[in-house]
Amino acid sequence: MLYKLWRTFLKEILLLKRDIGGIVIIFVMPLLLIVTITLIQDSTFKNLEGTRxxxxxxxxxxxxxxxxxxxxxxxxxxxxxxxxxxxxxxxxxxxxxxxxxxxxxxxxxxxxxxxxxxxxxxxxxxxxxxxxxxxxxxxxxxxxxxxxxxxxxxxxxxxxxxxxxxxxxxxxxxxxxxxxxxxxxxxxxxxxxxxxxxxxxxKEITPPRNNGEAIPNSVQHNVPAWTLFAIFFIVVPLSINLVKEKSQGTSVRVRISPTPYYIHILGKTFTYLIICVIQFLLMVAVGIYLFPYMDLPAFDVSGKMFPLMIVTLAAGLAAIGFGVLLGTIADTQEQSAPFGATSVVVLAAVGGIWVPVFLMPEFMQHIARFSPMNWGLNAYYDIILRNSGISSIATELILLILFYLVMVSLSIIYERKLHRV
CATH class of the missing domain: 3.40.190 (D-Maltodextrin-Binding Protein; domain 2)
Known part of the structure; x- marks a missing residue:
């Protein structure tokens, strides 16, 4: 069983190596976005504060x-x-x-x-x-x-x-x-x-930290927000690879092989979870090491890396589940790629990545509660700004994991019904 899982993992790595565009989307685009958006927002904040x-x-x-x-x-x-x-x-x-x-x-x-x-x-x-x-x-x-x-x-x-x-x-x-x-x-x-x-x-009172006050800034918003956006954007290459397997006959070989279909899904899950962790570490590295050289506040994660990593894994599972379902249902790349990109942007807008939830109309605030990006963003905020632990974000973690399980279950059910003889 472990050998089959390992071979599935290697297959996914080979598929990614052949997809240069997918690698750019996964790693380069989020880094450009986080630097650009943070610079714009921080400049706006400084204009309001320091320029007459x-x-x-x-x-x-x-x-x-x-x-x-x-x-x-x-x-x-x-x-x-x-x-x-x-x-x-x-x-x-x-x-x-x-x-x-x-x-x-x-x-x-x-x-x-x-x-x-x-x-x-x-x-x-x-x-x-x-x-x-x-x-x-x-x-x-x-x-x-x-x-x-x-x-x-x-x-x-x-x-x-x-x-x-x-x-x-x-x-x-x-x-x-x-x-x-x-x-x-x-x-x-x-x-x-x-x-x-x-x-x-x-007198404004904010959560104390290290005998000081933790005051939110543009970096503390953009690093977790665009990390989530990057994580969910793996939906695009993941769904495309699943569609390629259909068109190239790989999925047929998977079905007739003695390897259960869920092992195929688990292989993809482990592969893209590693990618999510790498994305997160790159974002954190930009916040810690690059932003101070750009006259931006440094991203402080001291004592918070473990809970942040847990949230990243849970958010990664939710994104992978959505990508697997989309790739299973879509018949062509022309279906999966545009719909995947559009749906991720919509989830980001609804979930508070683009506009804070409290600025939305009341009915949109209720809709935001159903966005997995909003669950992940709230969990990140609880850790970064409110110094919360794992127990305080248990609800968001459970929702993200349940989202993955539901998406994967629907994918397996659809796959079985589609190829039932």
Whole structure:
């Protein structure tokens, strides 16, 4: 039995050696993809973090509030303020796509805000019976001032919402300080305003690791994601080889030989499992050794190689099972190759390789749960980002292995029915 399995293994190696295109697909293409996609995503992330975005800032108020808003924008180190514009020219520049946004501060914004706050504070103080000299003077109401925000119509909605939230937060903090200062003046208190900090603060807490914090980055996403894509892309050469065996008569010799058909499947399984492991090790090597030379974060797998290897083997089994079923059902290479490549891309898109699952519509998030790539990706994430062990990813491992068993079982059943005499 072992000898038959060994001979089947050697046969698969010979088939792969003759298929140069298949070897390129299996090994070279995933390496090019992981380097290219990681560089693109990391560059995008650095642009958002380190490069100032030029925006138009028009200050028609030229007083306390507008100066505070400008200081906060410059302090954020995210924007480069352009000021040599009128509101009309700024609108044209933004709507034409030359700039992404413009902020226009209206005239007399500070005076209007001070007047409105003084009026409201005096009314509140008076309602408590604390009459002041200023309360005896009637201050006319002032029309609400509007800060105009112009956005390029082609701009991302997430960027628009984040900027609007940031401006609202700045204005809210300025109003709060002015209200507090107005109460101080009305009540005659001398408490230092700078000592009054926010009562509620936010602190981001991520899983601890080596006395530090494990913060996900582009490398930690792309290495496991594109490893899975590479593993599942073996569906293409595997299914093609099965179709070749049919056309060349090899499958007939297998059926009439004393070797059971499942031994033939096991030989393919062991061969392509080795390929999956090699793919994984190449991806990890790129993440550890090459990425630091490309100004990318290094891929840290210290203490995690064993569980990562287990996930790789389980994902490899799922991919092999799918390839075996496709190669068994397909009659020609023209059927197996396009369908195999397309199905892998669809599984990758649905499984969160291209777009994170949480960004998908709700019904797509439910569909993603049925993608074997999503099972593998979640298992990788649990190990890399959440420091989980084998027990924590048992569900994903079981699903991947069951997927392999179901696919292979269907292949054997189909093969028996197809050649039943």
């Amino acid at each position: 975005i030029p925006i138009i800032f028009i200050d028609n108020d030229r007083s306390e509030v507008s100066k505070s808003i400008r200081q906060e924008l410059e302090k954020s180190k995210s924007f480069e303020l352009k000021t040599q514009f009128t509101e009309a020219s700024a609108r044209n520049a933004v709507f034409s796509g030359e700039y992404q946004m413009a902020i226009v501060i209206p005239e007399n914004l500070t005076n209007a805000l001070n007047t409105t706050i003084d009026t409201k504070v005096q009314k509140i103080v008076s309602s408590f019976g604390l009459e002041t000299d200023a309360a005896t003077h009637q201050i006319p109401s002032v029309q609400t001032k509007e800060i105009h925000l112009y956005f390029d119509p082609a701009i991302n909605s997430g960027f628009r919402n984040s900027v609007m939230s940031a401006v609202n937060k700045m204005v809210f903090e300025i109003e709060n300080k002015k209200i507090y200062k107005a109460f101080q003046e009305q009540l005659g208190t001398t408490e230092n305003l700078e000592e009054n900090k926010n009562l509620i603060a936010f």
